[in-house]
Amino acid sequence: MILKRREFLKFISIAAAGTPLFANGRDKLYIKLPPKKLEYYHLKGKKDGGRVLIIGGIHGNEIGAYKAADILVDNELKRGELLIIPRSNFTSILANVRGYNGDMNRKFDHISKKDPDYYYIQMLKDIILSYKPDVVISMHDGYGFASRQERAWGQSVVIDEVRYKNFDLLTPARFVMNNSNKYLKHKIVVLNTKTFSGRFHKEQKKALTGWCLKNNIKAFCIEASKQLPTLKDKVHTHLVMLREFFKIYNIEFEGGMERIVNGFELNNKKNPKLILNVNNQKIIVKNNETLKIKRGSIIEVTDIDGERGDFIVPHGVNLNWRSFHFKNLRFFIKRDYQKIFSIDIKEV
Numbered sequence: 586m587i588l589k590r591r592e593f594l595k596f597i598s599i600a601a602a603g604t605p606l607f608a609n610g611r612d613k614l615y616i617k618l619p620p621k622k623l624e625y626y627h628l629k630g631k632k633d634g635g636r637v638l639i640i641g642g643i644h645g646n647e648i649g650a651y652k653a654a655d656i657l658v659d660n661e662l663k664r665g666e667l668l669i670i671p672r673s674n675f676t677s678i679l680a681n682v683r684g685y686n687g688d689m690n691r692k693f694d695h696i697s698k699k700d701p702d703y704y705y706i707q708m709l710k711d712i713i714l715s716y717k718p719d720v721v722i723s724m725h726d727g728y729g730f731a732s733r734q735e736r737a738w739g740q741s742v743v744i745d746e747v748r749y750k751n752f753d754l755l756t757p758a759r760f761v762m763n764n765s766n767k768y769l770k771h772k773i774v775v776l777n778t779k780t781f782s783g784r785f786h787k788e789q790k791k792a793l794t795g796w797c798l799k800n801n802i803k804a805f806c807i808e809a810s811k812q813l814p815t816l817k818d819k820v821h822t823h824l825v826m827l828r829e830f831f832k833i834y835n836i837e838f839e840g841g842m843e844r845i846v847n848g849f850e851l852n853n854k855k856n857p858k859l860i861l862n863v864n865n866q867k868i869i870v871k872n873n874e875t876l877k878i879k880r881g882s883i884i885e886v887t888d889i890d891g892e893r894g895d896f897i898v899p900h901g902v903n904l905n906w907r908s909f910h911f912k913n914l915r916f917f918i919k920r921d922y923q924k925i926f927s928i929d930i931k932e933v
């Protein structure tokens with residue numbers, strides 16, 4: 586249905602008055618969720634240094650990767666610049682799956698406008714091309730231990746080629762490996778996918794790092810292992826590897842990177858506050874509450890006041906949906922993959 590502008594305004598005003606948007610919506614509740622924005626954080630030191638773009642969370646179940654990226658956001662830089670995108674695939678993070686809408690890391694060459702990941706891929710590309718960093722680091726938690734298992738990606742620095750155009754990829758990757766291994770129990774190795782010259786990893790051309798290289802931006806993947814015993818171990822592995830990249834690119838934190846590598850905290854305890862607008866009335870909801878709302882009402886989630894990574898998730902509903910009708914439904918607030926808050930909303 587294509588609406589002319591005037592018809593569109595009429596359509597919206599009818600909807601806002603509480604009349605059903607769809608024929609069967611009359612007796613139900615209608616909820617509007619906030620957009621899942623692609624959040625990025627820019628840190629800049631007073632002294633000149635390199636410019637590094639860090640991308641976490643392309644695979645939503647690789648918790649060590651996006652938590653490590655997120656931890657950096659709370660620190661101040663002394664030298665250089667960092668642009669950090671901890672949660673590039675937030676929908677998949679909330680679902681705690683690799684790719685809720687398929688593998689996002691295979692969509693950089695081509696993506697359909699109908700794909701729910703379209704906006705995020707376009708945003709990522711726009712940011713990379715406009716920021717033009719010295720290097721992009723794509724963070725992952727891979728399967729197994731690459732040093733002792735074939736086809737394992739865990740505990741590695743991944744390069745697409747030994748050399749690509751003018752970029753020497755092997756030397757920095759080896760530097761990161763050799764220095765990181767002084768601090769890691771599970772040693773890392775350098776994996777070369779030979780994305781452009783080889784036969785086995787052509788799919789990597791569709792990945793973020795392959796796309797970056799084709800656009801003349803240096804890029805690496807770093808992988809902790811999904812099989813490390815704790816989340817803390819995974820985050821630690823990432824921070825140890827990043828510390829070495831930061832040496833190469835002349836990035837320094839206030840207080841030093843040692844403080845972050847050895848003293849990071851995973852538990853931020855702030856309880857979220859859920860703020861709704863129900864028929865133009867503000868309601869602040871508490872954890873475990875049951876809200877009874879008159880049928881036909883419109884509920885808008887205006888704010889989730891909590892930590893980065895907090896978002897509202899309706900139980901059993903498609904996570905791509907921004908608005909829908911329902912009668913009785915449980916909602917969770919998730920802090921990334923963890924449920925930390927629940928409410929029930931029922932029509933009366």
Ligand SMILES: [Zn+2]
Pocket residue numbers: 644647724725726727
């Ligand atoms: Zn991954």
